[in-house]
Amino acid sequence: MNNELITMNNFLLDFLYPKKCVNCKKVGEYLCSNCQLDLKQGDLVCPTCERLSIGGITHPVCRRKYALDGLWSLGIYQNPLRISIQKLKYKWVTALAESLINITLEYWAKNPPILLDYIKKDRGNSWTIVPVPLHWTRKNWRGFNQSELLAKLLSKKLGLNHQDALIRTKKTKPQVKLKSYDRRMNIKNAFSLSPSMNNELITNNILLIDDVWTTGATLKECTYVLKKGGAKTVWALTLAR
Ligand SMILES: [Zn+2]
Ligand SMILES: [Zn+2]
Known part of the structure; x- marks a missing residue:
C-alpha cells in the first residue's frame, strides 16, 4: 500500500472511530493528558514480602534461589x-x-x-x-x-532483545475469580x-512483563520456570499493582 493510501485509511478510521480517552471519553487520545496526571504512582515493594523496598529490589532476607529479584x-490498579x-x-x-509504554518511559526519564x-x-x-504467555x-x-x-513495544523502545521464552501448558481458570491460595494452586x-x-x-537476565500484579502468583510461577531454565536474574515489570 502506498503512503497516500495509508494516510487516507488512517484518516477514515479516525473519522469513523474517533480516538476517545478510555477514562473520561474526551476525543483526541486513548488516555488524555488530564487523565494521565491522575495516574497514581504506587510505592515500590519487595516481590516476596510486599513490604516497601527501595527500587523494588527483593530484600536480602527475602531472596530465594528461584524467586524474583x-x-x-x-502505578496503582485504579482508574x-x-x-x-x-x-x-x-x-x-x-x-x-503504546501510550502506556510511552508513559512508563517518560516516567523513567524523570525518575530513573x-x-x-x-x-x-x-x-x-x-x-x-x-x-x-x-x-x-x-x-x-x-x-x-x-x-x-507490551513486551514487544518495550523491547523496541529500549533496544533490548525480546523472546517468547515461555508457553502456558495448562489451561487455567481466570485468576480474578480466585482467592490467594487457590491462585497459587491454579497456576x-x-x-x-x-x-x-x-x-x-x-540470556542471564530477564525482564518479565505482565499487565497487573495482584498476588504475584503468575509472575512467581513464570520466574521459577525461567530460573530452573538457567536465568540468573529475573525482574518483573507490570503496568499496575
Ligand atoms: Zn481523559
Ligand atoms: Zn521482602
Whole structure:
C-alpha cells in the first residue's frame, strides 16, 4: 500500500472511530493528558514480602534461589490505569498499549529506576524481555496477548532483545475469580520453557512483563520456570499493582 493510501485509511478510521480517552471519553487520545496526571504512582515493594523496598529490589532476607529479584510497577490498579488495562485486554487497542509504554518511559526519564541502572550496566546485552504467555486457546479466542504486545513495544523502545521464552501448558481458570491460595494452586505447573528454546535460555537476565500484579502468583510461577531454565536474574515489570 502506498503512503497516500495509508494516510487516507488512517484518516477514515479516525473519522469513523474517533480516538476517545478510555477514562473520561474526551476525543483526541486513548488516555488524555488530564487523565494521565491522575495516574497514581504506587510505592515500590519487595516481590516476596510486599513490604516497601527501595527500587523494588527483593530484600536480602527475602531472596530465594528461584524467586524474583525485583518488581517495578507503573502505578496503582485504579482508574485511569484500571480501565486502560481492561480495555487493553478485551479490545484491539494497540495504540493504547503504546501510550502506556510511552508513559512508563517518560516516567523513567524523570525518575530513573534502579532496574534501569542494572540494564544499562552491560548496555542491555544480557537482558531479554519475556512476556507472560496465554494458553493458545485463549490467545486464539482473544486474538492476541496483551503482555506480548507490551513486551514487544518495550523491547523496541529500549533496544533490548525480546523472546517468547515461555508457553502456558495448562489451561487455567481466570485468576480474578480466585482467592490467594487457590491462585497459587491454579497456576502451579502451568508454564514451561518454549520448545523452540531447546530447554536453554540464551540470556542471564530477564525482564518479565505482565499487565497487573495482584498476588504475584503468575509472575512467581513464570520466574521459577525461567530460573530452573538457567536465568540468573529475573525482574518483573507490570503496568499496575
Ligand atoms: Zn481523559
Ligand atoms: Zn521482602
